[in-house]
Each structure stands twice: as C-alpha cells, then as structure tokens.
Amino acid sequence: MSSLQWKLPVILLVVWPIVSADVVTTLIARVLGRESSTNVIFSPYLVTESLAQLLLGAKGSTLQEIEKALHLPTDSSKSKIINGIIRTVAQDKNNTYGTFRKATRTFVSSEMNLLQDYKDKYNDYFNFTVEKVNFADDKEKTNLIYNWISKSTHIKMMNSMSKLNKNTQIMQIGATYFHGKWKDPFYANVTGYSSFYMPYPQGLEISSIKTMTRKGKYQYMFIEKLDAYAIEIPFADPPLSMLILLPKEVNGTQHMVDLLDTFALSELDPQDTMTNFRITLPKFKIASTVSVKDVLQGLGIKHLFNRANLGDMTTSDKWRVTDIIQKSYIDVDEGKKPEPLNS
Numbered sequence: 001m002s003s004l005q006w007k008l009p010v011i012l013l014v015v016w017p018i019v020s021a022d023v024v025t026t027l028i029a030r031v032l033g034r035e036s037s038t039n040v041i042f043s044p045y046l047v048t049e050s051l052a053q054l055l056l057g058a059k060g061s062t063l064q065e066i067e068k069a070l071h072l073p074t075d076s077s078k079s080k081i082i083n084g085i086i087r088t089v090a091q092d093k094n095n096t097y098g099t100f101r102k103a104t105r106t107f108v109s110s111e112m113n114l115l116q117d118y119k120d121k122y123n124d125y126f127n128f129t130v131e132k133v134n135f136a137d138d139k140e141k142t143n144l145i146y147n148w149i150s151k152s153t154h155i156k157m158m159n160s161m162s163k164l165n166k167n168t169q170i171m172q173i174g175a176t177y178f179h180g181k182w183k184d185p186f187y188a189n190v191t192g193y194s195s196f197y198m199p200y201p202q203g204l205e206i207s208s209i210k211t212m213t214r215k216g217k218y219q220y221m222f223i224e225k226l227d228a229y230a231i232e233i234p235f236a237d238p239p240l241s242m243l244i245l246l247p248k249e250v251n252g253t254q255h256m257v258d259l260l261d262t263f264a265l266s267e268l269d270p271q272d273t274m275t276n277f278r279i280t281l282p283k284f285k286i287a288s289t290v291s292v293k294d295v296l297q298g299l300g301i302k303h304l305f306n307r308a309n310l311g312d313m314t315t316s317d318k319w320r321v322t323d324i325i326q327k328s329y330i331d332v333d334e335g336k337k338p339e340p341l342n343s
Contacts, residue, residue, distance in 0.1 A: 022264065023071055029260035030295045041288040041328035046174035047296075049104045050324050052082055053126060053172070054304065057118050057313025062303040069299040078312075082125055103128075103152035104174040107145065109319075110134045112169070118313045136166040149175045168322045181236040185335035186212040186281070194280055197250050210283045212334045217274040222248075225263060228256045231277070244281075281332075288328045296324070 024044045031042045048070065055066050056078060067074050072081055106122070108114070110132045122130055131148070133141050152175065194211040219232045227248050234241040247256045293305055303309065308320040 023069075025260055025263055026299070027292075027295065029257060029263075030298060031290060031292065032257045032260070033254075034295070035290070039284075039286045039288065040290060041286060041326075041330055042290055043174070043326060043328070045102075046104060046326055047292055047324065049102075050172040050174055051296075051301075053104065053106050053122065054170075054310075054321065056082060056121060056125065057310045058304070058308070059311040060309040062309040065301045065303055069296065069301050102175065103149070104172065105131060105148060105152075107131050107133045107141075107171045107173060109169050112314060112319060113316065114314055115312070133171075135168040135171075145173060149173070165322065169319050170321045172321070172324045174326060182335035183234040183236045184214065184216050186214040186279075186333075188212075188334045191283070191334065194282075196282060211280050212283050213278065213280050215276070215278045218277050218279070220275045220277065223267065225267070226256050226259050227252060231279070233279075283333050285331045286329070288326075290326045290328070291323055292326065293323045 027044045027047060028042060032040060051066055051070065055063065058066060063078075064074070066072070067081075104126070105128050108130055112132065114130055119130060122128070131144065133144055135141055191210060191212050193208045196207045196209045196211075198205045198207060221230050222228075223230055223245075226245065229246045229248065230243060231246070232241045232243050245256060247253050249255075297305060304321050305323075306320060309317070310319055311317075313319075
C-alpha cells in the first residue's frame, strides 16, 4: 500500500465550465502566484458570472476587452453569450450534488441612474434587480448586502463591509454555498498531530498540526509538466470531488503554481487506475479575501476599472467598476459532521 502524506500547502479548486479551460487555469495561476505567501480560496466561476452581469451593460472597448479576455465569440450577440452562460449555471444549479446554492449581484451607487432596458434585461437574465446602495453609510450597505446573501444562499458572511470605500461606484458580490459529505469519511478516532512543512524565503519551517487519516482506493497520477502528484478524493454525490495537487519536492509549491499558467485544466483529472493509499491530510480552516481587479487588468480588462463605457447600463460616462472581490471560507474535517464551503 502506498502512503501519501501532505507536508505542503494544498490548492483547492471548485470549477464550473463556463469559459474555456485555458482562461480558468490562467486566472487560477495568476491569483495563486500573487498570493504565494498566504492560503487562498478562489473561484473562476464567480468571476465569470460577475463579468457576465457587467458585459450586459458594456459597450465599445470595454465590451471588447471582456470578450477577448474570456475568449468569448465576438460575432455573437450579448443575449446569445449571456444565455449560454445562464444555461451552464442552470444545469449546475439543478444537479443534486449535495447542497449547492449560488448568487451574484451588482450593487451600484445610489446616485447612479440606470437605464430601464438594462434593469429589465438584468432581471430577466439573473432573476435579481440591480441594487442601489449608499456606500457612504456603513450600516445601510452592511445590512443590505448581508441580508441579500443570507436570503439567497443561507450563509452568514464573516467579515464586515465597513471597510468599503465610501466612493465605491459599482461593486460585484458573489456567494456560493456547498455542503457535501465525503464518499468515504476519514477516521475520526485516529486524528492526531503530524509535521507540516511550510516553505519560506529563509527556508523551510516545520509545524505540528492536526491531521486526519484514511486508507482506501483513490484515483492518482503523477503530472510531469507540473512535477507534482494529483489525487482525487470523491464526495458522496458524484461527480463532485476534491482534487489535491502535491509538489514532488518539499519546496516545489511556487514552481508548480508558476507552471499552471501554461497548463490545460483537463490534464488535472486523474484517470489512472485506482490505487491503495494511506492518506494523511491536514484538518484546516481558511478565511480568504481576494481582489481580482489587478488580475483582470493583467488579462487586458482595463477600461472597466478606469474609463468604462457602460452605455447600455447608464447614460452617464463617469461610472466605473471599483473592484471585484471574493470573500471565502472553508472548513475541512473528517466528514462525520460535514462543514460548508462559503464564498
């Protein structure tokens, strides 16, 4: 029986096929590369749906930059592109993979005058109205956003919204909720402490952390292009699973992340024969706040955040998107009392 023991930070991904796989891996690689010294949770899925809502109101170079960055067909109408995204989201939402709820919404300054046609189409496509907010009023914006997230996804946000700039003009909020059980729960009675290796510029630091263990058969493969192992741990409701990447070298995490930018997402799916393993995996809780503004600007979406042409959304040319932020939390344990994943 093989033994696989985690001694490095792991990368956890939940991905829906809304855009091409190369766009997804590029987004992942650039976010992880920027956040190399911290634990991070990131969902390309939420970014794509947020951009779809902004694409509805975009025109000119602002629209063209979004289409180019996401590799969307430039010869198709907005309605065809957005309907394609909506169909993909609807298919995921209707599948009974544990409990899955998601919601994204556009919040705009209370001073912004929206075109009626935009409001009507937004409601038709996304089943929400665009919400006007007084961003200068901490209590109002916090209550409004918290109440919407709680009602839509049944999750409780963990961080205050009071740090939002009072000059915020347009804000995108995304929330997902997934509550799933392991297909084969880890052994709750053998949870203990193991060494965990953290790579730092000054060298490796060894910490003793709580880990969980299980013996079983798992799909596993070695990916030469990444110099890393991949193992898939299934949830009780197929086809959902956790895919974990483990660098071959103890200090190989950053090298693996750097290579993701040129790697196809389809190559991350272990297809090898089931192999017997004894897995030792850290129990972990991670809270993460990720701004994707600079990542999207690096992909060529620049006008949206500076000189945005939102002519299909408003008659004024003074508005721009301030930021697109993901706030996430994950709690991974043995699976006897499964915890939710909130983003």
